Amino acid sequence: MTTTPTPTGTSYRSQLHPAKAGFGRLLLAEWTKFRTVRAWPLVLALAAAVTVAVSQLGAAGSVTSGGPAVTLAPDGTVVTDGFHTAHRTLTGDGTVTVRVTGLKSADGGELEPWAKAGLILKESLKPGSPYAAVMATGDHGVRMQWDFTHDTSGGATDGPVWLRLTRGGDRVTGYMSHDGRDWTAIEAVRLAGLPDTVQVGAFVATPMHQVVQRSFGGTSQTAGGGEATGTFDHLTAEGAPAGARWASADVSGGIPSGPTAADARPGTTHVSASGTYTLTGRGDIAPDLTRGDTVQMSFQGVFVGVLFMVALGALFVTSEYKRGLLRTTFTATPARTKVLAAKALVLSAVTFAVALPATALGFTLAQSTLRDNGFTPPAFPDLSLLAEPALHAVVGSALLLTLVAVLALGTGVLLRTGAGAIAIVAVLVILPQILSLALPLPVAHWLLRATPAAAFAIEQGVTYPRFVDHNCIPGSGCYPLAPWHGLAVLAAYALAALLLAAWSLRRRDA
Known part of the structure; x- marks a missing residue:
């Protein structure tokens, strides 16, 4: 009796030309998925609400008596x-x-x-x-x-x-x-x-x-x-x-x-x-570098909001693996890297669109609370939302939340499991922050330079001049990297995760 061997390890590829699936239609399809799965908008809304609420609660727990009179330079420093x-x-x-x-x-x-x-x-x-x-x-x-x-x-x-x-x-x-x-x-x-x-x-x-x-x-x-x-x-x-x-x-x-x-x-x-x-x-x-950083103190909710963005980014792709829907998507669109790019763009757009007003509102409410608690001029500046250093911290914190979601998306493609992707990204972003409060300063500074946690430097509102000796204590809101340099570290991790995910998609079956 003669049997025909069954081929194994070969993924199904649609015979339709990739150009038939325009990138604009891919973006629309991914947006439709996002808004029709109720859990994803809910997670995004919770991330925004928690970011605002925790930022205000953190500010409410910070109290100062104002201290002695201060010396001001002509520019108010x-x-x-x-x-x-x-x-x-x-x-x-x-x-x-x-x-x-x-x-x-x-x-x-x-x-x-x-x-x-x-x-x-x-x-x-x-x-x-x-x-x-x-x-x-x-x-x-x-x-x-x-x-x-x-x-x-x-x-x-x-x-x-x-x-x-x-x-x-x-x-x-x-x-x-x-x-x-x-x-x-x-x-x-x-x-x-x-x-x-x-x-x-x-x-x-x-x-x-x-x-x-x-x-x-x-x-x-x-x-x-x-x-x-x-x-x-x-x-x-x-x-x-x-x-x-x-x-x-x-x-x-x-x-x-x-x-x-x-x-x-x-x-x-x-x-x-x-x-x-x-x-x-x-x-x-x-x-005078001895005073608290009221900008950094206004973004404590971002630390908690990160956890929701990690879950959102990971589940946006791993839930399709779990239900087998991604195979259908790749059947219709053989150009898998296009699908990944569409997912990343839609995820980035929706997270940034929600994160930006959340960080702006959280900062505004936290600043009001801090002023009520004694953080008032001239010892502490009365910061406008659209003036530096507040503006870069608000926009940068929204970008931080967005990049964390993208990092989780790329990690989810690599691991194909939501729990694993959430755990790994949360450890990379959150754990160095916690360890930096206890480890020797050289080790703590290394962690906050080399891991995605470096991105929290974007929340700094105090500039540390190179001509002033200053002990940079992470627990007091100081980071070893400049704000945008720290955010660039997270961006590099997110880009690396996406590139590895694209490589993986091209080599593995869905």
Whole structure:
């Protein structure tokens, strides 16, 4: 008896030309599937509702007394503006020059990397007033900084360095030299509205020393006061009034108070018979990074909304595998990657269309709640929805939710099981966030750079300048990557999942 062998492992392919199934018709078909399966719109609606509700509840649990008075820069930035200076007035255009011969910790300890000694030109000695400064630092070479948020490197130095500031109208140029003869321009900046008479002189400052201890029981952060001593010679000012003397003064805006003697002791200036100036002081001239990030605090619901988007993305494809409907789809449309692309586009469109108003509403309600709980100007900004940094956080958080759904879609195609896809994507996105609260900071930072959880950096509203030492604690809303860089990590994962899913569809039966 002769039998005909039955072929195995060969998928059915429609004989219709792929062009017969236009991409627009595929999009319409996938949209029809989405809206007619009641569970999927319901999950999407729940994701939006939970995102809004949890964001407001999280804000309601955050309370502040407002704290002490703050120092504000002209642009409204909360800043620390504290240093010791030997200064005099400068009327009109002029030049101030000095040689910095030494910078060390006043108590014999380790010098802070951003301790600084140099020259400053400042509108007045009022904390927060505009300034430009050129300085030698503890471990970052020569820098020129101005108006608290701007910094330019002047190069490295391993010994005494000459510094100079030249004013021409409202334009101030910083220079450095190794020998006092050949000068290199560092930066020329414009200080708008600079008055005719300003203050110029030598200065010294050093940030507080901060120590972070991390254990599985939590994180503790302590900060201790400190002082730095800078030595200067050849201090001259061309254009200063005749007979003007260098006066010693402390500027102390925004310096945290403390119980130690170093915290309470004012700065000092000593002048030797040979004209060497020794200045000892504390403080810093930089943005104040010690306050909470009210932007990040307004998006706590996104963390929970992610779980719903993971389920939606995974089930949008795995439910068709479970019921065998995908085989019918591929029978009608042999171009499987087109089907995947249509699914991804429809899923992206509906999730973003719902997520964007949800994150906008959640942010608006959370901001109102935070203001009621004491997070008010001037210590905390009154943020408009359409102004930075709120706008990028609202749009970016909606994109985060959308990309998570797409990542789950691609993973669902690869695994063909909803439970497995949901579990894997949830672990990739959520678990690093949880572990970052307990693991040592280097490991926590690595997780928040290398996993999809990096995308939560898009919720940050505080900019961490590179010229300020800052302990980035994930539990306080800080992420090691910049907002859009973090979101790009998640986008890369979602793209990789889709590419692998397309490869899988072409090689495996439905």
